[in-house]
Amino acid sequence: MKQRRGKKHSTGNFKTKSSVSYPLPIILQPSAFKIHPSDFRLQPSLFYPFFRVGIGNDVHRLVRGRKLILGGVRIPFEKGPLGHSDGDALAHAICDALLGAAALGDIGRHFPDTSRRWRNASSLLFLREVKKIIAKAGYGIVNVDATVELERPKLRPFISRIERKLAVALGIKPGQVSVKAKTGEGVDAVGLGLAVRSEAVVLLCMQQRSSEP
Numbered sequence: 758m759k760q761r762r763g764k765k766h767s768t769g770n771f772k773t774k775s776s777v778s779y780p781l782p783i784i785l786q787p788s789a790f791k792i793h794p795s796d797f798r799l800q801p802s803l804f805y806p807f808f809r810v811g812i813g814n815d816v817h818r819l820v821r822g823r824k825l826i827l828g829g830v831r832i833p834f835e836k837g838p839l840g841h842s843d844g845d846a847l848a849h850a851i852c853d854a855l856l857g858a859a860a861l862g863d864i865g866r867h868f869p870d871t872s873r874r875w876r877n878a879s880s881l882l883f884l885r886e887v888k889k890i891i892a893k894a895g896y897g898i899v900n901v902d903a904t905v906e907l908e909r910p911k912l913r914p915f916i917s918r919i920e921r922k923l924a925v926a927l928g929i930k931p932g933q934v935s936v937k938a939k940t941g942e943g944v945d946a947v948g949l950g951l952a953v954r955s956e957a958v959v960l961l962c963m964q965q966r967s968s969e970p
C-alpha cells in the first residue's frame with residue numbers, strides 16, 4: 758500500500774505511531790464498522806487480521822451401504838461416502854476453509870480419524886466446534902461459498918435445506934451461506950459416479966482485537 762505523509766486522503770486515513778498515514782479503501786473506513794479512528798492507532802499491522810479468507814476442499818469415495826449426507830442433509834441415494842465420520846464432504850470442506858482462514862490447522866488436526874470419538878459422527882458437530890474455535894480466536898464469519906460436485910443424484914431440490922442447516926450449525930443467517938451443485942460431466946472420479954467432491958471459500962472478519970500481530 759502506498760504511504761502518504763501529512764495531507765488527508767479523500768477516502769479517509771489513519772495515523773500510526775510513526776506518523777505515517779495509510780489511505781483506507783472505502784470498505785475499511787472506520788465509519789463502515791462504527792469503530793473510532795483511535796482504534797487504528799494501536800498497531801500498523803491492523804489490516805493483517807481484520808479480514809481473512811480461507812479455502813477448503815474434500816473428496817470421498819462413494820460406496821454402497823453408506824448414507825449420502827451433504828451439509829447435514831440426508832440425500833436419498835444408493836451410495837454414500839466412505840469415511841470415518843459421516844463423510845459429509847461439504848461440511849468438511851467448509852471446516853477446512855474456516856480453520857485455514859484463521860491459520861488454525863485443518864479438520865484432521867482437530868478431529869483425527871484415529872479417534873473413536875468421531876466414528877460415524879455427524880459433521881455438523883465438526884462445524885459447530887470449528888465455529889467455537891474461530892470465535893475463540895476472535896473471528897466471525899462474513900460468508901461461506903461452497904460447491905458440491907456429484908454426478909448423481911441432482912442436488913437442486915436439497916440446496917435450500919442444506920444452506921439453512923449449515924447456517925444453523927455455524928450460527929449465521931442463511932443469506933451468509935451459498936451452496937452450488939455441479940456434476941462431473943462424465944469425466945474423472947466424480948463424473949464416473951465414484952466420488953463426491955466439495956470446495957469452499959470463507960471470509961472471516963475480526964470481531965475482537967487479537968493479542969497477536
Ligand SMILES: [Zn+2]
Binds near residue numbers: 815816844845846
Ligand atoms: Zn472428508
